[in-house]
Amino acid sequence: MSDRIAVDPPGPAATRVPRYFWPVAIFLALAALPALITDPFVLNMIMMSMLSAAAALAWNLSGGYAGQLSLGHAAFYGIGAYASTLLLLRAGISPLFGMLVGAGISALSAIVLGMITLRLKGSFFVMSTLAFGAVVHIGAMNFRDLTGGASGLAIPLNPSVVNLTFANKAVYVFIALGLVAAYYVATRLIAGSKLGYSLVAFRENHDAARALGIRTLPIRIGIFALSAGMTSIVGSLHAQYFLYIDPDSVMSLGLSLNFALMAIVGGLGTAYGPIIGAAVVTCVSLVMQIYLGNQVSGLTQLAYSAIVIVVLLSLPTGLGPGLRDALGRRFGWRP
Amino acid sequence: MATLTTDGLTKSFGGLRAVQDVSFVARPGRILSIIGPNGAGKTTVFNLLTGFIAPDTGSVRLGDMNLAKLSPEDRCRAGLARTFQVVQPFRGLSVLDNVVMGAMLRTSSIAEAREAAASVLDELGMSRLKDMRAGSLPIGDRKRLEMAKVLATRPSVLLLDEVMGGLIPIEVQRMISFIHGLRDRGLAVVVIEHHMSAVMRLSDEVLVLQNGQPIAHGSPQEIGRDPKVLSAYLGPNFQVDGGH
Numbered sequence: 155m156s157d158r159i160a161v162d163p164p165g166p167a168a169t170r171v172p173r174y175f176w177p178v179a180i181f182l183a184l185a186a187l188p189a190l191i192t193d194p195f196v197l198n199m200i201m202m203s204m205l206s207a208a209a210a211l212a213w214n215l216s217g218g219y220a221g222q223l224s225l226g227h228a229a230f231y232g233i234g235a236y237a238s239t240l241l242l243l244r245a246g247i248s249p250l251f252g253m254l255v256g257a258g259i260s261a262l263s264a265i266v267l268g269m270i271t272l273r274l275k276g277s278f279f280v281m282s283t284l285a286f287g288a289v290v291h292i293g294a295m296n297f298r299d300l301t302g303g304a305s306g307l308a309i310p311l312n313p314s315v316v317n318l319t320f321a322n323k324a325v326y327v328f329i330a331l332g333l334v335a336a337y338y339v340a341t342r343l344i345a346g347s348k349l350g351y352s353l354v355a356f357r358e359n360h361d362a363a364r365a366l367g368i369r370t371l372p373i374r375i376g377i378f379a380l381s382a383g384m385t386s387i388v389g390s391l392h393a394q395y396f397l398y399i400d401p402d403s404v405m406s407l408g409l410s411l412n413f414a415l416m417a418i419v420g421g422l423g424t425a426y427g428p429i430i431g432a433a434v435v436t437c438v439s440l441v442m443q444i445y446l447g448n449q450v451s452g453l454t455q456l457a458y459s460a461i462v463i464v465v466l467l468s469l470p471t472g473l474g475p476g477l478r479d480a481l482g483r484r485f486g487w488r489p
Numbered sequence: 490m491a492t493l494t495t496d497g498l499t500k501s502f503g504g505l506r507a508v509q510d511v512s513f514v515a516r517p518g519r520i521l522s523i524i525g526p527n528g529a530g531k532t533t534v535f536n537l538l539t540g541f542i543a544p545d546t547g548s549v550r551l552g553d554m555n556l557a558k559l560s561p562e563d564r565c566r567a568g569l570a571r572t573f574q575v576v577q578p579f580r581g582l583s584v585l586d587n588v589v590m591g592a593m594l595r596t597s598s599i600a601e602a603r604e605a606a607a608s609v610l611d612e613l614g615m616s617r618l619k620d621m622r623a624g625s626l627p628i629g630d631r632k633r634l635e636m637a638k639v640l641a642t643r644p645s646v647l648l649l650d651e652v653m654g655g656l657i658p659i660e661v662q663r664m665i666s667f668i669h670g671l672r673d674r675g676l677a678v679v680v681i682e683h684h685m686s687a688v689m690r691l692s693d694e695v696l697v698l699q700n701g702q703p704i705a706h707g708s709p710q711e712i713g714r715d716p717k718v719l720s721a722y723l724g725p726n727f728q729v730d731g732g733h
Contacts, residue, residue: 367565
């Protein structure tokens with residue numbers, strides 16, 4: 155496990171530029187994109203990358219830093235999407251508030267789940283998160299009166315800030331970008347704190363962490379809950395962007411696998427890795443759907459899997475750290 | 490600085506009596522060595538003391554505090570710290586970050602923990618290694634890193650499980666002086682060691698275990714003359730090294 159994780163030095167980096175120079179520059183450049191790009195396909199691709207990046211960042215806090223590999227995070231994403239949507243449709247409550255309710259429900263579910271399952275080791279914990287994801291998915295399918303079952307829920311287009319609904323799709327991109335920036339900063343702050351160090355200690359060697367007086371269980375449950383709540387907020391934003399949700403689009407196993415995959419491909423346990431992983435994975439899969447989607451059926455998935463395998467074999471710590479090392483070796487430049 | 494007292498510590502694994510009725514007192518400013526053949530139960534005693542294994546009967550106290558209900562992490566917080574015989578570095582992290590993990594116990598600021606960690610590494614003469622990945626260190630340095638991590642938690646009682654295994658003679662001598670330095674600072678030190686001449690030079694008292702039971706307890710000189718010990722462990726030809 156730990157061989158797959160690049161260690162992001164959480165302390166002050168030995169660079170000549172200020173600590174947040176590169177992240178700020180890149181985010182500003184990205185923020186200019188929605189103003190310059192009007193092509194709906196590209197705009198949608200950027201939006202999907204941002205939603206994925208936020209979810210992957212949230213997943214990475216628990217899955218990457220603490221090494222708690224969850225394959226049930228789509229359940230939290232779905233809880234967020236359904237909580238804000240149902241509150242809006244049934245009670246006319248603003249999604250701005252609804253997404254916080256969803257985050258609260260997700261965090262509480264994560265605490266209960268974590269208290270039971272985080273005592274389990276390795277693959278047993280993974281299995282329990284798989285089961286949790288399946289239970290929530292099946293539940294949403296079957297409680298038709300509440301969730302609309304497989305036919306899903308549609309949100310009427312009533313553009314306003316309170317409804318978090320906008321006719322211009324570029325506005326969503328700005329919101330999603332803001333969320334990614336916030337999650338990135340949160341990750342950096344946690345990684346450089348005692349909490350982040352303690353999680354890494356647990357991930358690297360549980361007994362050694364305990365022998366150094368690090369109380370791991372409460373912080374592991376805490377980071378799992380935080381990760382769940384953050385994932386949930388992304389789910390609410392997903393619902394507002396598409397104005398339609400169903401169990402398969404917001405809480406499927408495939409979605410859970412994608413969160414994990416994007417963080418792993420980009421670089422587990424780093425703040426920038428999940429963003430790079432999400433952008434690459436999302437863009438590759440959307441572009442391939444266009445060029446390969448009408449050819450042989452299943453070719454998209456095959457090509458997609460092949461790319462993932464090649465990346466993982468050639469850059470075992472992920473694209474982010476791999477590129478960083480390559481830049482360092484080639485040009486002596488480590489951003 | 491606190492005294493560690495154990496009384497009647499006993500532990501069986503299935504039908505095997507791994508540790509039977511072990512009692513001793515580790516006092517501040519004293520070095521107690523636990524010796525015995527392989528499988529005598531030495532490391533099990535450490536696991537019982539630090540709470541990684543629960544004893545069947547017997548008690549462990551640190552000062553006035555009964556440790557029975559405390560987890561390993563809480564025992565470390567109370568001031569009882571150990572190293573592992575099979576070293577347990579955080580392999581993917583730098584040497585400095587490994588020690589920071591220990592130093593965090595006594596401060597909430599990572600910056601302060603880094604300073605504390607750097608000064609512990611300095612004491613152990615490991616400053617030049619601080620940016621190396623712990624997993625890439627040779628065994629001697631890993632043993633010292635194990636010590637550095639634990640010292641960074643600022644323990645009052647220190648349990649050292651074969652920290653001299655794999656060290657070359659000059660390193661053994663340095664480690665002995667270092668542990669004497671810790672004793673002189675007032676720490677209570679309990680050592681498990683196979684390196685016999687090191688035990689004789691290092692210890693103030695020695696406890697000998699065989700098949701989980703204490704068979705002798707005394708000064709290094711007394712132990713070196715005890716016929717039971719000689720036949721059980723040291724072999725008939727062992728001579729007490731007169732302090733060199």
